[in-house]
Amino acid sequence: MGIGYSGNTASEYPHFMLKEIMEQPRVLEETLARSITPDKKVELGTGLKNEELAGYRRLLIIACGTAYHAGLVGKHFIEKAAHIPVEVELASEFRYGQPLIEQKTLTVAISQSGETADTLAALRLAQAKGSRTVAITNAVDSTITREAHGVIYTLAGPEVSVASTKAYLAQLVTLYLFGLQLARARETLNEREISRYVDALEALPGQVGSLLQRARELKEPAAVIARGSHAYFLGRALDYAVALEGSLKLKETSYIHGEAYAAGEFRHGPIALIEEGIPVIALATQPSLAEKTSAVMEEVKSRGAWIMGISPGGNNSISSLCNWFLDLPETEPEFAPILAVIPLQLLAYYTACARGTAVDTPRHLVKSVQDK
Numbered sequence: 001m002g003i004g005y006s007g008n009t010a011s012e013y014p015h016f017m018l019k020e021i022m023e024q025p026r027v028l029e030e031t032l033a034r035s036i037t038p039d040k041k042v043e044l045g046t047g048l049k050n051e052e053l054a055g056y057r058r059l060l061i062i063a064c065g066t067a068y069h070a071g072l073v074g075k076h077f078i079e080k081a082a083h084i085p086v087e088v089e090l091a092s093e094f095r096y097g098q099p100l101i102e103q104k105t106l107t108v109a110i111s112q113s114g115e116t117a118d119t120l121a122a123l124r125l126a127q128a129k130g131s132r133t134v135a136i137t138n139a140v141d142s143t144i145t146r147e148a149h150g151v152i153y154t155l156a157g158p159e160v161s162v163a164s165t166k167a168y169l170a171q172l173v174t175l176y177l178f179g180l181q182l183a184r185a186r187e188t189l190n191e192r193e194i195s196r197y198v199d200a201l202e203a204l205p206g207q208v209g210s211l212l213q214r215a216r217e218l219k220e221p222a223a224v225i226a227r228g229s230h231a232y233f234l235g236r237a238l239d240y241a242v243a244l245e246g247s248l249k250l251k252e253t254s255y256i257h258g259e260a261y262a263a264g265e266f267r268h269g270p271i272a273l274i275e276e277g278i279p280v281i282a283l284a285t286q287p288s289l290a291e292k293t294s295a296v297m298e299e300v301k302s303r304g305a306w307i308m309g310i311s312p313g314g315n316n317s318i319s320s321l322c323n324w325f326l327d328l329p330e331t332e333p334e335f336a337p338i339l340a341v342i343p344l345q346l347l348a349y350y351t352a353c354a355r356g357t358a359v360d361t362p363r364h365l366v367k368s369v370q371d372k
């Protein structure tokens, strides 16, 4: 796996996007090595003391685009692990609202670049309303690092491809670690539970690596999707958060209309869009929800959809409904997004290649969005 940069090219990879997708096991490894002590304690270096962390009543996550999608995954885990309500807001909306921010709210702003105008404006608004703030960012010395009260750096390294991949994964693992640190500070998980989660986190770099070895398999569904103009991504709960990210990756790199729906919502209107051969990408990584998701898959299949399914451990009730199926390695269900997003990144990448788009520099997009 090549991880060094050579000039401005993607070295042995045809595109930076693929190179950055392939770097993800290293990103996970380095993040975990920095944040987990030899006795399996999580020390993320938030700049906030555990007593302070224990005192917050509510978390507010603000971010845009892919970083917002990471925040949605973070909400699920942090609420479960640390028993604290978490709201996730689009910074581009939040900044123009009149938010009610209670005291004892910690605002977490997520931004790969640390320069996104909407996220900075939202951070300033939260601070003006009296909130303490922490930035999760990939960019040392960026504006957000100077303005937030605390900073947690993601260790993705420079991300060149406009479509974010490794920075998203770094944000996810950082949010998981943050959730575990909060859970310890708030005493909502015991040491045994934390160490079970830590073991699962430590298995992820190898599991992501094993998925990446199968990268080329994704060329097959990509060829199907590249022939059409639409694709729907379905999932419930955490799978919905990952579906949103998968559909954004597809849109921005291949210019195909990808749309994510919470699987249960699909019946409330969008199912009318299904016609013969329409690609549907179904995520079913949560054992407790698999049956419910398979019911929606059956409905779209009976209306002619072409289904690509992603689920752990060769789940027969899911795989039997699919035209193309990828089985994920087993992990704690809460961490499945780390694995499930890999095939979606590769799907977007290979679809873009099949369409001949400018994979690393999609039209109309910039790496960090400024105010007009």
Ligand code: F6R
Binding pocket: 064, 065, 066, 067, 068, 110, 111, 112, 113, 114, 115, 116, 119, 162, 163, 164, 165, 248, 252, 367, 368, 369
């Ligand atoms: C999509 C993508 C964008 C960014 C968004 C926020 O692949 O990269 O959606 O996630 O513009 O950027 P940052 O994280 O730099 O604030």
